[in-house]
Every structure is written in structure tokens, then in C-alpha cells.
Amino acid sequence: RGEASEIARKAYQEGFRNFLAVGGDGTSFEILNGLFPEASDPAGRVALGFLPLGTGNSFLRDFTVQGVEHTLAALRDKKRRACDVIRLRHANGELYFINLLSLGFPADVGETANREFKRWGELGYIFAVFTRLIGLKHLSFPHRLDSAENLNQEPALFLSFSNSKFTGGKMMIAPKADPTDGLIEYVRWAPVTRLNLLKNFSGLFTGKHIEHPLASRAAAKRVEFRLDGPVNVMIDGEILNLECRSLEILPGAFDAIV
Numbered sequence: 001r002g003e004a005s006e007i008a009r010k011a012y013q014e015g016f017r018n019f020l021a022v023g024g025d026g027t028s029f030e031i032l033n034g035l036f037p038e039a040s041d042p043a044g045r046v047a048l049g050f051l052p053l054g055t056g057n058s059f060l061r062d063f064t065v066q067g068v069e070h071t072l073a074a075l076r077d078k079k080r081r082a083c084d085v086i087r088l089r090h091a092n093g094e095l096y097f098i099n100l101l102s103l104g105f106p107a108d109v110g111e112t113a114n115r116e117f118k119r120w121g122e123l124g125y126i127f128a129v130f131t132r133l134i135g136l137k138h139l140s141f142p143h144r145l146d147s148a149e150n151l152n153q154e155p156a157l158f159l160s161f162s163n164s165k166f167t168g169g170k171m172m173i174a175p176k177a178d179p180t181d182g183l184i185e186y187v188r189w190a191p192v193t194r195l196n197l198l199k200n201f202s203g204l205f206t207g208k209h210i211e212h213p214l215a216s217r218a219a220a221k222r223v224e225f226r227l228d229g230p231v232n233v234m235i236d237g238e239i240l241n242l243e244c245r246s247l248e249i250l251p252g253a254f255d256a257i258v
Contacts, residue, residue: 008034018047020075020257024054025099029236032254036085036096040253047080049257055121056237058166059099062179063258074257082252083179086163088235091243098179098254099236100167101247103141104158105189108132110168110234125168129201138191141227145186145220157189157197157214161223161247165207167237175207176217182251183219190214223247 008019008031019035021028028050039046050060052067063081064070073079088095102110109128116131117124138155160167162174162185177185192200192214203209210217225244233242 002030004030005034008032012038012044012046017045018049018257020049020051022051022053024052025056025058025237027054028059029097029099029238032085032096032098036087036253037094040085040250045255047255047257049075054237055118055124056167056169058169058171058237059164059179060258061166061170062164062177063256071257079258080255081180081258083254083256084163084182085250085253086161086184087248087250088242089245089247091230091245095235096250097163097236099164100160100162100173100177100234101236101244102158102160102167102173102234103231103244104139104156105132105136106158106160106167106173107232107234107239108137110237111232111239113168114239121169125171133194133197136194136197139231141225141231143223143225145218146222151226152188155191157192158187160187161185162187163249167234171204172207173204174217175210176219179256180252181219182249183221184223184247184249186218186220186223188216190216221249 021031035046052060085096109132112131113124113128117127140153140155142151142153144151160173162177164179165172165177167173174185174187224246230241230243233240
């Protein structure tokens with residue numbers, strides 16, 4: 001754990017600017033955090049490709065469902081596309097991500113999936129969903145988007161702040177997200193009963209869930225948090241316990257080899 005960050009950081013210092021993540025979303029997350037914040041300097045711009053051999057491989061799905069074949073073709077043809085990066089500032093430092101950050105139910109599901117069902121791959125996320133339904137909670141995560149006057153302190157099933165559409169492989173948490181638009185896609189679900197959540201569960205794979213009356217979405221460039229302390233956070237497939245302070249978009253900060 002963390003070794004990919006060390007390898008990427010050392011390579012960047014040695015002058016390398018082209019990287020290939022062989023794994024899943026967690027691998028690319030580690031590489032990204034070995035490259036940034038130094039790579040945010042236009043003079044040190046980096047390119048990152050994705051050979052999807054991990055559990056989720058969510059980010060690449062925004063561009064293709066062909067997986068390995070698409071990546072090999074993109075490498076051969078030198079195809080690149082400028083993509084955004086989101087910076088998270090928390091109580092103990094900062095992190096960078098390209099997929100999403102979630103608080104609440106998805107973070108709890110991710111923690112359970114990693115701890116209990118990781119060997120099952122994408123199916124493990126579904127097992128974890130039903131496991132977490134038993135102890136379903138609705139918590140408040142005080143936050144505000146951009147220059148909103150008031151904090152949103154209402155309890156929620158989850159909050160998601162996305163750069164790309166997918167998570168957990170094929171779950172489309174943020175169907176309107178675009179990793180090239182310079183915006184953070186915000187999705188919130190108000191408290192929901194277990195039965196209602198089960199009825200709408202299939203919508204997580206099609207994006208239809210955001211059409212539910214309990215769901216809301218918006219786009220922002222910056223998010224401010226006022227949390228009382230650390231909480232479970234799912235960030236690009238990794239589960240961490242962090243006291244989030246803010247999110248901000250870094251438009252077109254790296255080149256995706258896609």
C-alpha cells in the first residue's frame with residue numbers, strides 16, 4: 001500500500017512524464033498522489049494511461065468499455081485527452097483524485113466490500129450493499145457549494161462529489177459527470193427507507209437514481225466542509241478516515257491516454 005505513489009514520485013523527480021497504471025482505480029489514485037501537486041505545474045505536465053486489471057477500473061469506463069484493447073490502441077496511436085483533477089484538503093494534508101469522493105452509505109459499503117468481499121470483485125460491492133442495509137444510517141455532513149450563503153446540514157443517505165460517472169466498476173453514481181468540463185458533479189440522496197433503497201438500487205447502474213424525488217444534483221468548482229471530525233470517505237476506490245475541509249477542481253490538469 002502506497003508503493004505506487006513512491007515509485008511515481010521518484011520517477012517524476014527523475015524526469016519521467018508518461019505513466020501507465022496497471023491495476024484498478026486504487027492504483028491510479030496512488031500514482032496520481034505521487035505526481036501531484038508537483039505535476040500541477042504546466043511545465044511538468046504528465047500523461048497517465050490505464051491498463052484495467054483491477055477490481056473497479058471505473059475511470060476508464062467514461063471513455064470506453066473495451067478495456068485493455070482500447071488502452072493498447074490509445075498508446076499505439078498516442079491519443080491523449082486533457083482531464084480534470086480534484087484536490088481534497090483535509091485536516092492532515094491534501095489528496096488528489098480523478099474519479100469520486102463519497103460520504104455516507106457508499107463509503108460504508110466500500111469499507112465493507114474491501115474488508116469482507118474484495119475477492120469477489122464487482123459482485124463484492126453488491127454483497128456489501130445488502131450487508132450495510134441492515135445497519136442503515138443517515139448522517140449530516142455540513143457543506144456548501146461554491147459561494148452558497150448557508151451550509152447544508154440536512155441528514156443524507158450519501159453525498160458524492162464526482163469527476164467521472166462510474167464507481168465500483170459499473171455503478172453510475174453521477175451520470176452527468178464529465179471529467180473534462182472543469183466542474184465537480186454533486187449528487188445527494190436524502191434519507192430513504194431500506195425498502196425504497198432496494199427498489200431503486202438497480203438505478204445505480206443506469207443513472208436513473210438521480211431522477212428520484214429524494215435525489216438532487218448540481219455542479220460546482222469548489223466545496224467547503226464543516227465536519228466535526230474524521231468520517232469514512234471513499235475516494236477512488238480507497239476507504240480512508242478523514243476530516244474533509246474542501247474540494248476544488250483543477251481543470252485539465254493531466255492528459256489521460258484514452
